[in-house]
Amino acid sequence: MTQKKNSFLKDSFITLIRQVTSIIIGTLLIIILARVLGPELQGQYSMIIIFPAMLAMFTNFGLNISTVYYVSKEEVTFKDAFYSNFIVGMSLSAIAIVAGAIYVYFFGEMSFKDVDPNYFYFILLVVPIMLLNTFFQTIFQGIQDFKVFNTILVITQITNLIFVIILVVFLDFGLMGALYSFLFGHLVTFLFILSLFLRKYKINIRKARLDYPYLKKSFKYGFKSYLSNLVTFLNYRLDIYLVGFFVNPYAVGLYVTAVNIGEKLSVFTQSISTVLLPKIAAMGTEEERNQLTSLVSRFTLLFMILFGFAVFLGTDFIVGILGDKYEESSLFLKILLPGISLLAVEKVLSNDIAARGKPEINMYVSIFNVVFSTIINIIIIPKYGAVGAAITTTVTYSLSFFIKSFLFGKITGEVWSNFLLIKKQDVQLVKKIVKRQSFVKKLLRS
Numbered sequence: 001m002t003q004k005k006n007s008f009l010k011d012s013f014i015t016l017i018r019q020v021t022s023i024i025i026g027t028l029l030i031i032i033l034a035r036v037l038g039p040e041l042q043g044q045y046s047m048i049i050i051f052p053a054m055l056a057m058f059t060n061f062g063l064n065i066s067t068v069y070y071v072s073k074e075e076v077t078f079k080d081a082f083y084s085n086f087i088v089g090m091s092l093s094a095i096a097i098v099a100g101a102i103y104v105y106f107f108g109e110m111s112f113k114d115v116d117p118n119y120f121y122f123i124l125l126v127v128p129i130m131l132l133n134t135f136f137q138t139i140f141q142g143i144q145d146f147k148v149f150n151t152i153l154v155i156t157q158i159t160n161l162i163f164v165i166i167l168v169v170f171l172d173f174g175l176m177g178a179l180y181s182f183l184f185g186h187l188v189t190f191l192f193i194l195s196l197f198l199r200k201y202k203i204n205i206r207k208a209r210l211d212y213p214y215l216k217k218s219f220k221y222g223f224k225s226y227l228s229n230l231v232t233f234l235n236y237r238l239d240i241y242l243v244g245f246f247v248n249p250y251a252v253g254l255y256v257t258a259v260n261i262g263e264k265l266s267v268f269t270q271s272i273s274t275v276l277l278p279k280i281a282a283m284g285t286e287e288e289r290n291q292l293t294s295l296v297s298r299f300t301l302l303f304m305i306l307f308g309f310a311v312f313l314g315t316d317f318i319v320g321i322l323g324d325k326y327e328e329s330s331l332f333l334k335i336l337l338p339g340i341s342l343l344a345v346e347k348v349l350s351n352d353i354a355a356r357g358k359p360e361i362n363m364y365v366s367i368f369n370v371v372f373s374t375i376i377n378i379i380i381i382p383k384y385g386a387v388g389a390a391i392t393t394t395v396t397y398s399l400s401f402f403i404k405s406f407l408f409g410k411i412t413g414e415v416w417s418n419f420l421l422i423k424k425q426d427v428q429l430v431k432k433i434v435k436r437q438s439f440v441k442k443l444l445r446s
Contacts, residue, residue, distance in 0.1 A: 022150075023264050025157040029164060030260050033178060034253075034322040036168050041175050043252030044115045047244050049182050050237050051100065052123050056131045057233045059096040062222025063088060064138045065229065065354065069221060071142025076214045078143060082197060083208040084215055085135035093128030100124050111241070114249050123179060129186045136193045148196065155192055160185030225354055228363035231370040235396065238370070239377055239389045246381045255386035258332035259393075261318060262340045265307060290412045293352040294419035300348050302422050304341040312337050332390045339394030342401035345420075349408045361407055369400050 034042055067085060070076045101124060108117035133152070140149040163184045167177030197203040240259070244252045311318070312334055319330040350362050373396040380388035409416060 022153050022157050025154070025161050026264060027261075029157070029161050030257065031321055032161075032164055032169060034257055034326060037175065037178065037253075039253030039257075039325050040248075040250040041253070043244065043249035043254075043256060044119070045175055045178050046240060046252055046256040047112055047115060047249070048119050048123050048179060050240060051120055052127045052130055054233065054237065055096040055100045055124075055127050056134065057230055059092045059099075060131060060134065060226065061092070061219055062224070062226030062229070062359075063218055064134045064222075065225035065359070066218035066222030067135065067138040068142045069355070069357075070214065070218060071139060072144065075217075076211065078139060078201065079203060080211040080214060081139050081142070082136065082201075082203055084211045084218075085139070086132070086205065086208050087210055088215065089132040089135045090128065093131050096127045096131065097124050100127065111245070113245060115244075119175070119179065123183070126183045126186050129183075129190045133186060133190050133193060136197070152189055152193060156185045156189040159188040221357075221359070224363055225359035228354075228359055228366045231363070231366040235366065235370040235373055238374060239381075239393060242374075242377050242381055243386050243389050247385050251386045254326060254328050255332055255389060257322065257326055258319075258329040258336060258390070261329075262333055262336045265304070265311060265337075265340055265344070286412070289352065289356065290414055293348065293408075293412075294414055297345050297348045297419045298422050301345045301420055304344045308337045308341040328386070332386055335387070335390040335394055337394075339397030343397040346397070346401040346404045349404045349419075353404075353408065353411065356411070358411070361411075362404075365400060365403050365407070368403075369396050372396060372399070 033045065037045060063085060067081055071078065071081050101121065103111075104117050104120045108120060112120065133156075137149060137152050140152070160181050163181035164178060167173045167181055171177060173180070198205075240252055240256055243255050315330050315333050315337075319326055319333065322329070353359070353361050373392050376392045376395070377389060380392060384391070405416060405420065408414070408419065
């Protein structure tokens with residue numbers, strides 16, 4: 001299958017439009033669950049749904065990242081990637097479910113304080129669906145079909161929201177209704193992806209076979225990214241479990257609400273980062289790669305500083321929509337904003353480094369981050385609670401940004417000002433794009 005060769009700006013714009021939709025839906029979901037469940041059940045819900053995501057992250061072994069890399073470089077066909085990902089995904093899912101059930105049985109009560117272990121057994125049902133969705137979705141990212149790639153994200157959010165309204169708001173099924181909604185959101189997405197492969201791309205699952213050469217090099221390349229993404233995920237989510245362990249689910253509810261709102265900021269830059277990985281991997285010269293990433297990181301940093309400042313000023317209003325019980329979440333969000341803003345740029349640089357075939361660099365930085373943040377969290381959370389977790393998160397994200405900026409400069413030979421400070425020609429570029437209204441209209445029609 002021939003890859004689509006859309007422009008970087010067009011792909012980013014298409015991705016941005018769909019991810020803005022995802023932000024709106026995700027925000028509605030946060031508001032509804034926060035108001036209906038309350039902080040304590042919201043905290044329990046967050047700890048429960050992170051569990052299958054963590055299992056999927058532990059068992060994907062980087063196949064999702066290597067799929068993007070090798071499909072974008074046309075070293076594996078669309079169909080071969082699907083067949084291999086399907087077989088491996090089913091196998092890894094079985095391992096993840098068994099491992100998850102064993103962990104809950106032996107360590108559930110100790111690890112998930114004040115949460116019924118039966119909820120964790122139930123949510124294991126979503127693990128194979130999440131894992132296969134990730135493996136299949138990255139195929140579309142690899143062929144740079146970002147319309148489908150981002151439609152998948154929106155379907156999950158919309159389905160989840162619809163079922164939350166039905167099961168949690170109208171039928172008052174509470175926490176269990178929220179978990180069913182989470183499961184159904186991923187299930188409908190899986191069925192959509194599978195039907196797309198079967199109907200549009202004529203995939204025949206009965207012909208599924210393993211492409212051993214592809215898998216061998218995929219696991220070799222992907223394992224480096226796997227370790228990096230794994231420890232990065234732990235860095236993003238371990239603090240939630242630590243707050244639950246040292247404090248209680250109520251504090252988790254307040255903290256995770258601030259985290260969820262803050263992460264919506266990074267969706268704007270994820271649209272660019274998502275497109276950047278396959279684009280960089282497919283580019284021929286170092287100069288082209290340096291110019292593209294430097295341009296993207298400059299705009300990302302400026303945008304996140306301005307947007308983050310605007311959100312900081314409106315934090316009390318934003319959190320106020322959730323109700324009086326979430327008043328403390330406003331403080332947590334204000335503390336998190338500087339780190340989240342810098343993390344957006346760090347992700348751009350990380351994707352560039354991975355696309356150059358050096359994912360192990362991201363891995364080493366991620367390992368340092370998770371060790372650093374875990375140690376600080378264990379020291380500070382028992383004394384300062386969720387405030388301590390928010391401070392640690394911002395410090396860790398900021399430190400990671402500075403480390404990645406230094407390493408990116410070393411790898412590319414670019415000075416910091418080239419990829420962090422807006423230049424005169426950038427302003428001229430923006431003016432040129434704004435003047436070309438027909439260009440923007442064309443993008444919107446896409």
